Amino acid sequence: MLTDQELLRYSRQILLQHVDIDGQLRLKQSRALIVGLGGLGAPVALYLAAAGVGELHLADFDTVDLTNLQRQIIHDTHSVGQTKVDSAMRRLSAINPEITLIAHRVALDADSLVCAIGAVDVVLDCSDNFSTREAVNAACVAAGKPLISGAAIRLEGQLSVFDPRRVDSPCYHCLYGHGSDTELTCSEAGVVGPLVGLVGSLQALEALKLLAGFGEPLVGRLLLIDALTTRFRELRVKRDPGCSVCGTRHG
Numbered sequence: 001m002l003t004d005q006e007l008l009r010y011s012r013q014i015l016l017q018h019v020d021i022d023g024q025l026r027l028k029q030s031r032a033l034i035v036g037l038g039g040l041g042a043p044v045a046l047y048l049a050a051a052g053v054g055e056l057h058l059a060d061f062d063t064v065d066l067t068n069l070q071r072q073i074i075h076d077t078h079s080v081g082q083t084k085v086d087s088a089m090r091r092l093s094a095i096n097p098e099i100t101l102i103a104h105r106v107a108l109d110a111d112s113l114v115c116a117i118g119a120v121d122v123v124l125d126c127s128d129n130f131s132t133r134e135a136v137n138a139a140c141v142a143a144g145k146p147l148i149s150g151a152a153i154r155l156e157g158q159l160s161v162f163d164p165r166r167v168d169s170p171c172y173h174c175l176y177g178h179g180s181d182t183e184l185t186c187s188e189a190g191v192v193g194p195l196v197g198l199v200g201s202l203q204a205l206e207a208l209k210l211l212a213g214f215g216e217p218l219v220g221r222l223l224l225i226d227a228l229t230t231r232f233r234e235l236r237v238k239r240d241p242g243c244s245v246c247g248t249r250h251g
Contacts, residue, residue, distance in 0.1 A: 002028065006098060010052050023212035024052060030211040031055040031120040035108070035136055037084040038062075039196030040150050040203065041126035042074035047204035049092040049099055053211060056092065057120055059104035060084040071193035113139040122210050124203050125149045125172075130179035137172035140164065141246045146217075147172065148206045150199040153189050157199040157225035160237065161206050161218040164246060169219050170239040171246040195227045 002024060007014065014024050030053050034041050037060040048056060064072075064079040064087050072084075079087035085103045092101060108116055117123055117139045125136045125147060133149065140147040146163040149172055163169045202223070209215040224233040241247055 001025075006052065009096075009098070013051060018214035019212055023214060026212050027052045027208070028054045030122070031057065032207055032211070033057040033059065033116055033120040033123045034126055035059045035123065035132065036126035036128065037072070037074065037088045038068065038126065038128060039071040039191065039193070040152065040200040041124070042072045042088075043197050043200035044124050044126055044204045044207070045088055045092060046074055046095065047201060048207060049096045051204075051208055052096065053099065053207070055100040055102065055120075057102040057104060057116060058085050058088055059108055059116065060088075061105060061107040071191065071196050073193075073197065108135075110135065110139075114143070117143045117145055120145065122207050123147045124207055126200065126203070130176075133172060133176075134179070137162065138245050141171050146210055148203045148210075150203045152196045152199045152225075153191050155192055155195060155227040157195050157227065159199055159202050159206075159218060159223040159225070160221065161210070163210075163217065163219050166219060168239060170237050171243060173245040174240040174243045175222065175237050192227060195225070198225065198227075 010024050013019050014021060032048055032053050034045050034056060037045060037058060045056060062084050064075045064082050064084055066080055068075060074091050075087045083105050085105045089101050089103060104116060113135060123136060123140050123145055125133055127133055137147060141164045144164050146161065148161050151158045162171045206218055209217055220237055222235045222237050
């Protein structure tokens with residue numbers, strides 16, 4: 001049950017007929033894995049903690065650098081030099097001491113990814129490189145866990161939800177294949193802070209919808225954001241029956 005303190009803390013959310021008491025209870029009983037605590041993972045973690053998702057698993061092997069602070073709003077100047085996980089846990093505990101935080105301070109390999117994803121209900125990929133995204137996607141497909149994937153660089157952002165529980169859902173590999181050898185990072189190409197905040201906030205929203213059970217998730221759709229002109233486009237994405245990752249899952 002929800003305590004009186006929780007009813008008060010989440011009252012504005014509970015007022016929504018799509019959430020109500022039952023939805024808030026589902027959030028309290030839910031577990032989410034956030035892979036990466038940078039520009040995308042920062043708003044994801046903040047909003048999921050504030051919303052009352054009961055257990056957050058935080059995965060990042062990096063430490064806070066001064067150059068991160070322009071966009072990674074969960075960290076502050078005093079965090080420089082700390083692990084991003086420890087910095088984030090300090091902030092999240094201050095925002096909502098009612099939730100449980102699980103730390104993963106090392107890079108997740110194939111085996112540890114299986115364990116980490118098996119322990120949660122939803123995965124949010126907030127990483128900044130293709131190899132991690134591919135590994136997370138493959139583990140989510142194998143475990144049958146929904147994946148909310150976001151990306152942002154320069155002045156462009158992307159967002160989609162891949163849910164292997166649905167026969168019509170593509171996976172990340174259906175959409176992006178083997179990626180590109182010329183993939184750039186934010187440290188090479190740059191990025192504007194509010195854009196990663198926007199994409200991360202939308203990832204958090206999709207997670208709340210999946211966990212509380214309301215709305216229409218962004219499954220089979222790719223949202224494209226052009227921050228330069230403030231325009232949004234949506235593309236339909238179909239599952240590839242020949243996909244090497246998910247093609248045989250629903251036989």
